[in-house]
Amino acid sequence: MWKDHAEETLDTCDFIHVHPDVLARVKAALPEEDLLYDLSDLFRIFADSTRIRILYVLFESEMCVCDIAQVLGMTQSAISHQLRALKSAKLVKSRREGKTVFYALADGHVRTIINQGLEHIAE
Amino acid sequence: MWKDHAEETLDTCDFIHVHPDVLARVKAALPEEDLLYDLSDLFRIFADSTRIRILYVLFESEMCVCDIAQVLGMTQSAISHQLRALKSAKLVKSRREGKTVFYALADGHVRTIINQGLEHIAE
DNA sequence: ATAATATATGAATACATGTTCATATGAAAG
DNA sequence: CTTTCATATGAACATGTATTCATATATTAT
Numbered sequence: 001m002w003k004d005h006a007e008e009t010l011d012t013c014d015f016i017h018v019h020p021d022v023l024a025r026v027k028a029a030l031p032e033e034d035l036l037y038d039l040s041d042l043f044r045i046f047a048d049s050t051r052i053r054i055l056y057v058l059f060e061s062e063m064c065v066c067d068i069a070q071v072l073g074m075t076q077s078a079i080s081h082q083l084r085a086l087k088s089a090k091l092v093k094s095r096r097e098g099k100t101v102f103y104a105l106a107d108g109h110v111r112t113i114i115n116q117g118l119e120h121i122a123e
Numbered sequence: 124m125w126k127d128h129a130e131e132t133l134d135t136c137d138f139i140h141v142h143p144d145v146l147a148r149v150k151a152a153l154p155e156e157d158l159l160y161d162l163s164d165l166f167r168i169f170a171d172s173t174r175i176r177i178l179y180v181l182f183e184s185e186m187c188v189c190d191i192a193q194v195l196g197m198t199q200s201a202i203s204h205q206l207r208a209l210k211s212a213k214l215v216k217s218r219r220e221g222k223t224v225f226y227a228l229a230d231g232h233v234r235t236i237i238n239q240g241l242e243h244i245a246e
Numbered sequence: 247a248t249a250a251t252a253t254a255t256g257a258a259t260a261c262a263t264g265t266t267c268a269t270a271t272g273a274a275a276g
Numbered sequence: 277c278t279t280t281c282a283t284a285t286g287a288a289c290a291t292g293t294a295t296t297c298a299t300a301t302a303t304t305a306t
Contacts, residue, residue, distance in 0.1 A: 013189035013252065017223055026183045026194055035244070036172045036179075042240050043169035048264075049159045052166075056159075060149040065283060066136035071149055078265055080284055090246070099273050099282045100140055109243040116239060117165050120232040121158070123213075136282065171294075188253060201295055203254055222252045222303050 045089045046113065050074065051082050054103075055110055058092060062104035168212045169236065173197065174205050177226075178233055181215060185227035 016023055030036075045051060053072055057063060063071075069079040083103055086092045093106045105111075139146060168174060176195050180186060186194075192202040206226055209215045216229045228234075 013187070013193075013223075016193070017187045017190050018184060022184050023190070023194065026180050026186070029183050030176065030179055030194075033172075035241075036175050038244050039237065039240050040170050040172040040175050042244060043166050043175075044263095046166035047163050047170040049156075049163040050264080052159050052163050053153065056153055057149050060152050061141060061145050063149070064136070064140045067140050067146070070136075070139070071146065071153075075266075076283070077267080077285085080282095081264075084284080090243075096273090099280095100136075101283060102140075107243070109239055113236060113239045113243070114162065116232055116236045117162050118158075120213075120230070120236070121161050121165060167293095173294075198296075199253070200255085200297080203252095204294075207254080219253095219303090222250095224253060 042089060045085060045091060046117070048082070050078070051086055052114070054079065054082060054086065055091065055105070055114065058103060058105045059111065062095070062102045064100040064102050066100075068103070165212060168208060168214060169240070171205070173201070174209055175237070177202065177205060177209065178214065178228070178237065181226060181228045182234065185218075185225045187223040187225050189223075191226070 018026075050072070054068060057068055057071055065080055065083065066076050068083075069076045072079065083092065083094075087094060087103075090106050091110050092103050095102045095104070141149075173195070177191060180191055180194055188202055188206065189199050191206075192199045195202065206215065206217075210217060210226075213229050214233050215226050218225045218227070
């Protein structure tokens, strides 16, 4: 018996283990979906070692695309693609000077986020 | 003439735009490759909205797998797979109590990193 | 033992993503 | 205007990854 609710409990346990009020509080605390996607999109930018290396380079100095490519030993195209990702995430900004385009960090959040990541790795 | 160095400048511009000492400083400041990979691996964990949602749930309370699955409206298997990723990154810890396994945040870095991400998005 | 339940896991699939290659754009010089 | 150089971009390819499905493991109860 009691099989009538088999469908809606297909993927959940038979009873809730935490107190119902906790469950309600947890659900209420969840941010909107849009914000969650924006957050994961932002962290996805940091989830690539090439982009991390570019950010580290820009920690030291603003630099043009081909200099970054040379320092990192990669093609201009690859760097340019990644700089676009970094710029659309507003982590870097660009400034044109004749034929060359200089990139620089957009703000201080980049350093803070990376430093927190380092602290976590160091344990 | 001067075509003999064409190969080594294949993907770089004809001259360096930043001062040579800056270039040397930038190269010296680059962390070791291992660390860069560890960093990007860590941020890759945050680069998925499901994992972010799990972390948000654990901000409020420790919780068992199937309760998390129910709160987030996902299957137990999907949550379990993601919890494994979160645990191997040492972002969550688990505690067994009979048949159920409770997950909780491992340390405070999670909150700090996510909060910094939020600040950046808010601009 | 066997059954029931919570969680973990391996394989498969569908989708996302980083790099390369070729080429286009934009700016300065001849 | 044409050429040259720095950068940007689209398509293609290879690799990575999140979810699903089926099943295995672990713990408790019967």
